[in-house]
Amino acid sequence: MASSLPLHQPTRCFFSNPKLKNFHHGWSQGPNCSFASDAQNQIKSIKATTDTPSYPIFQPPKAEESLSELDSADPDFYKIGYVRSMRAYGIDFKEGPDGFGVHASKDVEPLRRPRVVMEIPLELMLTISQKLPWMFFPDIIPVGHPIFDIINSTNSEEELLELQDPNLASTMREQQHRALEFWEKNWHSGVPLKIKRLARDPERFIWAVGIAQSRCINMQLRIGALVQDTNMLIPYADMLNHSFKPNCFFHWRFKDRMLEVMINAGQRIKKGDEMTVNYLSGQKNDMFMQRYGFSSSVNPWDVIHFSGNACVHLDSFLSVFNISGLPEEYYHNCRLSNDGDTFVDGAVIAAARTIPTWSDGDVPPIPSMERKAVRELQEECQQMLARFPTTSEQDQKILDSMLEPRRTHESAIKCVAFTYSTFSIASCLLHVLKVTPLLNDCSVNMDICRYRLHRKLFIEKTIQALEIYQERILF
Numbered sequence: 352m353a354s355s356l357p358l359h360q361p362t363r364c365f366f367s368n369p370k371l372k373n374f375h376h377g378w379s380q381g382p383n384c385s386f387a388s389d390a391q392n393q394i395k396s397i398k399a400t401t402d403t404p405s406y407p408i409f410q411p412p413k414a415e416e417s418l419s420e421l422d423s424a425d426p427d428f429y430k431i432g433y434v435r436s437m438r439a440y441g442i443d444f445k446e447g448p449d450g451f452g453v454h455a456s457k458d459v460e461p462l463r464r465p466r467v468v469m470e471i472p473l474e475l476m477l478t479i480s481q482k483l484p485w486m487f488f489p490d491i492i493p494v495g496h497p498i499f500d501i502i503n504s505t506n507s508e509e510e511l512l513e514l515q516d517p518n519l520a521s522t523m524r525e526q527q528h529r530a531l532e533f534w535e536k537n538w539h540s541g542v543p544l545k546i547k548r549l550a551r552d553p554e555r556f557i558w559a560v561g562i563a564q565s566r567c568i569n570m571q572l573r574i575g576a577l578v579q580d581t582n583m584l585i586p587y588a589d590m591l592n593h594s595f596k597p598n599c600f601f602h603w604r605f606k607d608r609m610l611e612v613m614i615n616a617g618q619r620i621k622k623g624d625e626m627t628v629n630y631l632s633g634q635k636n637d638m639f640m641q642r643y644g645f646s647s648s649v650n651p652w653d654v655i656h657f658s659g660n661a662c663v664h665l666d667s668f669l670s671v672f673n674i675s676g677l678p679e680e681y682y683h684n685c686r687l688s689n690d691g692d693t694f695v696d697g698a699v700i701a702a703a704r705t706i707p708t709w710s711d712g713d714v715p716p717i718p719s720m721e722r723k724a725v726r727e728l729q730e731e732c733q734q735m736l737a738r739f740p741t742t743s744e745q746d747q748k749i750l751d752s753m754l755e756p757r758r759t760h761e762s763a764i765k766c767v768a769f770t771y772s773t774f775s776i777a778s779c780l781l782h783v784l785k786v787t788p789l790l791n792d793c794s795v796n797m798d799i800c801r802y803r804l805h806r807k808l809f810i811e812k813t814i815q816a817l818e819i820y821q822e823r824i825l826f
C-alpha cells in the first residue's frame with residue numbers, strides 16, 4: 352500500500368544509537384532548548400551568541416604543537432558528536448493571523464551576503480531521505496514503519512464540496528481514501544502496541560500526517576560525499592510562514608551538518624517584520640491548499656483556463672503595468688509606477704502569465720480588435736464567476752461570520768504548533784496524536800472558504816486589469 356502514497360518511499364531508520372538518544376533527550380530538556388519556558392533566552396543577539404557558543408567546543412591542537420605534517424581538519428568537524436542546540440539571531444517567534452511566525456527583533460540593513468538568523472543542527476531534525484541509504488533521526492519509529500509517508504489531511508465530503516473546485520475536491524478525496532486504506536492496512540489488531548498507540552483511529556493518523564505534511568521541508572542535503580534529496584521536519588525552521596516574496600531561504604551547511612535560515616542578500620528588514628520563505632515555487636493555489644491548507648489571492652502562479660480565441664498584445668499589456676522580465680521571472684518595476692499606485696500585485700503578475708496573448712510587433716495594430724479581445728476575455732471571466740454558487744461578497748460575509756467561533760479552534764491548533772516546536776519531534780507526534788479529538792471538528796472550513804474566495808478575487812482582479820489595460824493602452 353505504501354507504494355501508492357504520494358511520497359511512497361518505505362521509511363527505514365538506522366537507529367539504536369544510544370548517543371543519538373541522549374542528544375534527543377538533552378535537547379528536549381536542556382536549558383537552551385525549552386522554547387516554551389524561556390523563549391526569550393533562546394533568541395540571542397548575533398553578538399551574544401557568536402561570542403559564547405552554547406555547546407562544548409573541541410579544541411584542536413595548536414599548529415605548533417602538532418607533530419603531524421598533515422593539515423588539521425576543520426574544527427567544526429569535531430563538534431559533531433557533542434550536544435548541539437538550535438541558535439537564533441535577532442528574531443522572535445510570535446503569534447499572528449497565520450499561526451506562529453518568525454519576526455525580526457531588530458532592523459536589518461541590506462548586506463551583500465546572506466545573513467544567518469537560525470542554525471539548526473542535524474540531530475534535531477527528523478530526516479527521511481528519498482534514496483538509499485535512509486537516515487532517520489531520532490529513532491522513534493521501528494524499522495520500516497511508513498508512518499512518515501506523507502499523506503494529506505482529511506475533510507468531510509461536504510467540506511470538499513465547499514471548495515467549489517471539483518478537481519481539487521476529487522484529488523483531496525482520493526488522497527483521503529488512500530490514507531484510510533493505509534491506516535486499515537497498517538493499524539490492524541496484530542501490530543505492536545507501540546504502533547497501535549500512535550493512531551488508534553484513522554482520524555488521528557490522518558491528522559498527524561497532515562501536520563507532518565504541512566511542516567515538512569524538502570531539500571537536497573550533502574552529508575560527506577553523499578548527496579540526498581530529503582524530506583525533513585525541522586523544529587524552529589518550521590515556524591516560518593510562506594510568502595511569494597520571501598525575505599529568507601534555507602541553506603544546508605554541510606561541513607558541520609547545520610540547517611541555516613538566511614536573510615536574502617540585499618534585503619532590508621525592519622524590526623517586527625515577518626521573516627518568510629517560499630514553500631513552493633511556481634505552484635497554483637490548489638497545490639498550496641492540498642499540502643498546506645491555505646491559499647492566497649495574490650499567488651503569481653495561479654492560472655485561469657480561457658477557452659475562447661481572444662488574445663491581447665503581450666508587450667502592451669506588460670508595459671501598461673510596468674511588468675518586466677521573462678514569463679518565469681516577471682517582476683513589477685514599481686519605480687516606474689505612480690506614487691501610491693498599489694494596483695499591481697501577484698494577481699496581476701499571474702494575469703500577465705495566464706491571459707492569452709500574441710506578440711508580433713511593438714504595439715497592437717488595430718485598436719478596435721484589441722478592445723474587442725479585452726471585452727471577450729472579460730466576458731469569459733464573468734461567466735466563470737457566474738458559475739460559482741456564491742459570490743465573493745457572500746464568501747467574505749461567511750468568513751466574517753466564522754471569525755469569532757474559530758478563535759477557540761485556532762488557539763488549539765496553535766497550541767499543537769507551539770508544542771511541536773518546543774519538545775522533541777517524537778513527543779510532538781505523540782502529542783499531535785493525543786490531542787486529535789480536540790481538533791477533530793476544528794474543520795478547515797475557513798481555509799476552504801478562503802480558497803474559493805481567493806479564486807474569485809483572482810478572476811475579478813483579472814477583469815479589472817483588462818479594464819485598466821484597455822483604458823491606458825497607447826496606440
Ligand SMILES: C[S@@+](CC[C@H](N)C(=O)[O-])C[C@H]1O[C@@H](n2cnc3c(N)ncnc32)[C@H](O)[C@@H]1O
Pocket residue numbers: 449450451452565566567589590591592593594642643644645646765768769
Ligand atoms: C510550516 S508551518 C508555519 C508555522 C505555522 N504558522 C505555525 O503556527 O506553526 C505551515 C503552516 O502555517 C500556515 N501558513 C504558513 N504560511 C501561510 C500563509 N502565507 N498564509 C496562511 N497560512 C500560512 C499554514 O497553516 C501552514 O500549513
